[in-house]
Amino acid sequence: MDTRLRVAVHKFSSCDGCQLAFLNSGADLLRLMPRVEFVHFAEAGFIAPDAPVDVAFVEGSISTPQDVERIERVRANSRYLVAIGACATAGGLQALRNDADAAAWMAAVYPRPAEIGALPVSSAIASHVPVDEEVWGCPVNEWQLLHVLQARIFGVRPAIENDKVCLECKRRQAVCVLVAQGAPCMGPVTHTGCGALCPRVRRACYACYGPAENPNAQALAARFAQLGLAPAAIARRFLSINNAAPVFHEAGIVWRERHDDHA
Amino acid sequence: MTTTREVRLCVPILARVEGEGALDLVVQDGRIETLRLRIFEPPRMFEKFLEGREYSELPDLVARICGICPVAYQMSAVQAIEGLFGIDPGPWVRAMRRVFYCGEWIQSHALHIHWLAAPDFLGYESAVGMAQAHAGVLQRGLALQGLGNAIIKLLGARSVHPVGARAGGFYAAPPAEEVAALRARLVAALPDAEALIAWAASLPLPASDQDFISVSLRHPLDYPMNEGRIVASHGLDIPVSEYETHFAERQVAYSTALFADLHGRPYLVGPLARMNLNADRLHPPVRAALARTGIVFPSRNMFHSVVARAAEIHQALLEAIGLLAGYRRPAETAAAAVPRSGTGFGATEAPRGLLWHRYEFDDEGCVRRARIVPPTSQNQGRMEEDLRGALEALGLDKEEEALRRRAEMVIRNYDPCISCATHFLRVRVARP
Ligand code: SF4
Ligand code: SF4
Numbered sequence: 160m161d162t163r164l165r166v167a168v169h170k171f172s173s174c175d176g177c178q179l180a181f182l183n184s185g186a187d188l189l190r191l192m193p194r195v196e197f198v199h200f201a202e203a204g205f206i207a208p209d210a211p212v213d214v215a216f217v218e219g220s221i222s223t224p225q226d227v228e229r230i231e232r233v234r235a236n237s238r239y240l241v242a243i244g245a246c247a248t249a250g251g252l253q254a255l256r257n258d259a260d261a262a263a264w265m266a267a268v269y270p271r272p273a274e275i276g277a278l279p280v281s282s283a284i285a286s287h288v289p290v291d292e293e294v295w296g297c298p299v300n301e302w303q304l305l306h307v308l309q310a311r312i313f314g315v316r317p318a319i320e321n322d323k324v325c326l327e328c329k330r331r332q333a334v335c336v337l338v339a340q341g342a343p344c345m346g347p348v349t350h351t352g353c354g355a356l357c358p359r360v361r362r363a364c365y366a367c368y369g370p371a372e373n374p375n376a377q378a379l380a381a382r383f384a385q386l387g388l389a390p391a392a393i394a395r396r397f398l399s400i401n402n403a404a405p406v407f408h409e410a411g412i413v414w415r416e417r418h419d420d421h422a
Numbered sequence: 423m424t425t426t427r428e429v430r431l432c433v434p435i436l437a438r439v440e441g442e443g444a445l446d447l448v449v450q451d452g453r454i455e456t457l458r459l460r461i462f463e464p465p466r467m468f469e470k471f472l473e474g475r476e477y478s479e480l481p482d483l484v485a486r487i488c489g490i491c492p493v494a495y496q497m498s499a500v501q502a503i504e505g506l507f508g509i510d511p512g513p514w515v516r517a518m519r520r521v522f523y524c525g526e527w528i529q530s531h532a533l534h535i536h537w538l539a540a541p542d543f544l545g546y547e548s549a550v551g552m553a554q555a556h557a558g559v560l561q562r563g564l565a566l567q568g569l570g571n572a573i574i575k576l577l578g579a580r581s582v583h584p585v586g587a588r589a590g591g592f593y594a595a596p597p598a599e600e601v602a603a604l605r606a607r608l609v610a611a612l613p614d615a616e617a618l619i620a621w622a623a624s625l626p627l628p629a630s631d632q633d634f635i636s637v638s639l640r641h642p643l644d645y646p647m648n649e650g651r652i653v654a655s656h657g658l659d660i661p662v663s664e665y666e667t668h669f670a671e672r673q674v675a676y677s678t679a680l681f682a683d684l685h686g687r688p689y690l691v692g693p694l695a696r697m698n699l700n701a702d703r704l705h706p707p708v709r710a711a712l713a714r715t716g717i718v719f720p721s722r723n724m725f726h727s728v729v730a731r732a733a734e735i736h737q738a739l740l741e742a743i744g745l746l747a748g749y750r751r752p753a754e755t756a757a758a759a760v761p762r763s764g765t766g767f768g769a770t771e772a773p774r775g776l777l778w779h780r781y782e783f784d785d786e787g788c789v790r791r792a793r794i795v796p797p798t799s800q801n802q803g804r805m806e807e808d809l810r811g812a813l814e815a816l817g818l819d820k821e822e823e824a825l826r827r828r829a830e831m832v833i834r835n836y837d838p839c840i841s842c843a844t845h846f847l848r849v850r851v852a853r854p
Contacts, residue, residue: 172466175839176489176582182537183529183571183581185564189553197550204541204548222466252486255471281466298489298582356579360586360594365482367583395475400486 164312165212167199169233171219171226172253172281176298177244178202178218184301191305194312208232214239214311216304217290220246220253222281234288241307242284245297245400249369252297254281254403258412283403292317295350297367297400303352320351323371324364327355336363343383343396348374348406369401376410390418445809445829449818457813458674459806459833472792477503477589477761477783484779484794485583490533490839493526493574494772496587497648498779498794503589506766506783507759514752515591516648517745518577522587523647523770524738524745525573529581530773531693531731532570534837535622536563539728542831543625559621562614566735569611573742576604591756601749608743615736616711622732623715627725628831632811634804635684636695636720639771645703645737646696647771653699654684655720662769665778671795681802682795688803691775692836693730694721705740708733724808727835761787772797774837798838805836 168178181188182203197205198212215237221230234240242248250257257280284290294303310317324346328335336342336358345366346358357364370376376397383393397411448456468487475483480499485492497519504511511519537549540559546552553560571581576596578584586592637658639650653659660668671680683689698720701709712719717729763785769778775797782790812832813825 174486174489176486176492179489179582182533183567185568186561189550189560189564192550192553203537203550204546205550251466252471252483253466253468256467259470297486298580300580353580357585357593360579360592362585362588362593367482392476395479399479399483 161196163194163196164214164308165196165198165210166308167208167210167212167215167233167237168197168201168203169199169208169215169217169219169229170201171217171230171247171284172222173219173244173246173251175202175218177246177296178216180299180301180304184305187301187305191308195308209236211236212238214241214308216241216243216307217247217284218243220251220281220283221287222253222278224278227278227287230284230287239291239311240284240288241292241294242290243294243296243299243304245295245367245369246281247284248293248295248404249401250281250283250403252400252402255398256281257403258398281403292319294319295369296352297369300353321372322351323347323374324349324351324353324355324358324368327351327353328358331355331359333358334361336361337382341386343386343388343392345379345396348376348379365396365399366407367400370404370406374406376406377413380410380414390414394418445833447813447825447829452818454810454813454818457806457810459802459809469792469794472781472789475789477507477759477781477787477789480781480789481587481589482583482585487794487796488839489582490530491526491772491774491777492583493522493578493587494770494777495794496584497523497770498768498772498777499781500587500589500768501649501770502766502768502779502781503759503783504766505768506764506781507589507762507787509590509757509759511591511757514595515756518592518595519587519648520644521573521742521745522577522584524742525570525576525581527570527647527738527773528573528735529567529570531735532563532567534773535618535728535731536560536567538837539834540625542834543627543728562618566611566614566618569607569739572604572607576600588756590759591754593755595751595755598749598751601746605743605746605749608739608746612707612736612739612743615732615739616707619708619711619729619732619736620715622729623717625728627723627728628812628828630723630725630812630815632722632724632808634722634724634807635687635689636698637684637689637691637800638696638699638776639769640699641703643703645700645705645741647741649770652769652776654689655695655698658684662778663767665767665769665795666780669795669800671799680799682800683803688807689800690724690804691797691800692727693734693773693775694724694727695775696771697721697726697730697733704733704737707740708736711736724812724832724835727837731837759787761785774798774839775800796839798836801836801838805833805838808832808836 198210199207245251307317337344342363344363346364349366350368350371352368380393394411394415397407444460446458481496484495484499574581578586636655639646640653641650671682701719765782778795780793816828
């Protein structure tokens with residue numbers, strides 16, 4: 160009997176960057192093959208979108224009426240559903256259209272917008288179906304995905320760290336860019352997992368891993384204001400890759416309104 | 423009495439591409455009545471939400487259009503910004519950007535050749551299926567892909583959506599020891615890259631002879647990548663800023679990707695187009711390796727794209743090795759930027775071809791309007807034209823399965839990157 164873990168990788172509205180972590184793990188991925196069977200993973204050549212699986216990795220946000228139906232089928236066919244990346248966990252960068260006049264936008268890009276079916280909002284997988292695990296990041300990396308796979312091979316829940324990027328910086332003895340350069344670093348409110356990549360190349364974190372647990376977004380925004388950032392620039396810090404994550408969205412809107420009041 | 427037979431094939435076929443597409447094919451009286459490549463990329467509307475963002479955010483935002491070629495998006499964007507603001511980033515930045523871009527060509531081409539294309543030519547459904555019988559080939563491919571990623575990481579800290587690049591240059595310079603260690607690995611990989619060219623040329627590539635226009639950048643000295651003028655095989659030679667005077671995008675009802683035409687005709691961008699227009703700019707060892715294959719560029723066989731990709735991996739390795747020789751950390755890793763209002767243009771050669779950007783900035787350096795023309799929309803018209811020719815050459819009376827396989831192979835050969843939505847290509851062959 161085939162006891163391999165049956166795995167699917169599904170894509171919704173996204174850039175493909177998260178699932179690429181599988182193809183980028185090269186030899187490590189091939190080593191897992193005795194334990195894992197990719198049932199559906201179109202980019203790698205496996206097509207069986209409606210087959211039942213043990214674990215489904217879902218990349219991308221829900222942005223069309225067809226997506227809404229498809230994610231329900233994916234859920235029904237999967238024992239364990241893992242949303243991977245900012246698109247799947249928070250609606251992605253493309254959720255910036257949620258606060259805008261999507262119809263007018265479409266008209267500006269496409270000469271005949273009526274021919275294109277898109278929902279007015281781009282939303283996270285968990286707003287449509289129950290999700291068993293969320294792996295944050297834009298993109299998620301190889302280690303995060305291989306860790307989830309290994310945990311599921313053993314039938315346990317993956318242990319996902321919940322620290323902030325700040326702590327990772329300290330651990331790796333990176334110089335704090337907020338203190339040393341006065342750079343508007345999002346590290347104090349951002350979920351760890353990347354290895355504090357940005358501060359280590361001496362730049363401010365832009366929160367691609369999404370909000371950490373209990374982030375004090377408003378306090379950090381106030382700090383940015385002290386550093387001399389204009390309200391609109393503060394709003395943009397929060398309304399970026401993970402703009403639709405509730406804490407970021409709330410902080411961003413507050414500062415955007417402050418900008419509008421001044422304007 | 424004639425019976426009307428209509429055959430409808432609804433097969434999820436296009437695995438091994440990035441994106442969701444469908445092909446409608448209607449064959450009647452031994453002729454192709456309808457042939458449409460449909461792309462349903464749900465529009466992510468990047469061009470609109472870039473409005474109001476500051477120039478400094480652009481490299482990180484536009485990267486998210488494509489996880490396979492984020493460096494290309496970053497490099498076209500910084501070129502547009504720097505051109506308008508009048509920034510000269512200097513020789514160190516110029517050299518390191520080329521190295522950075524070499525990394526992306528190597529990883530993207532190695533990914534395409536091994537994960538996406540090779541199974542077609544060797545008769546497998548997936549690269550995983552090839553792992554037993556072609557272990558050496560796959561290992562070599564994965565190692566090259568890994569090296570490409572390592573180059574991007576050297577300057578960008580990670581290979582997908584790297585964080586090192588900025589307008590004016592880089593946030594930081596890698597330490598000399600790291601550079602030397604990586605350079606040694608690149609040198610050690612040269613025999614593999616050469617062997618890859620010979621292997622690609624030895625694949626059972628179908629014969630094909632088509633008349634098409636190639637379009638790419640061309641630079642006075644270098645094989646094009648980060649800069650140059652836009653040239654075409656029938657004589658066009660224009661600065662990047664004049665793209666819109668000669669090329670037009672149009673919408674067709676069945677696709678969310680806009681089609682681009684050059685003077686009303688479809689054209690090709692990507693590795694084969696670059697090779698057709700710039701073979702004289704290749705490093706001598708690449709030219710020698712190609713000469714041994716007997717394949718001559720310019721080529722009218724679209725399937726020589728896979729050989730062109732292999733040759734570009736070799737070229738990019740040699741280029742990076744040369745640029746990293748005698749590496750020193752500079753005093754400044756980026757030139758300062760002072761915003762200016764106006765319109766900036768950028769065009770670089772993404773792994774899949776010309777990637778053209780235009781931004782209008784206000785005097786605070788915020789985007790007023792943006793326009794981005796990716797390679798895949800430029801190749802769409804050419805892909806349809808190619809499919810028509812390739813299926814007719816194969817014989818329209820062939821079994822549906824054979825038509826489907828050939829159509830898939832043709833489409834995949836362009837390495838289309840339709841980074842959105844699911845990966846299904848449904849073929850409907852209607853034969854009344
Ligand atoms: S989360 Fe980021 S990397 Fe992942 S698919 Fe979305 S845009 Fe791409
Ligand atoms: S430091 Fe912040 S922006 Fe940079 S990679 Fe990590 S989470 Fe993303």
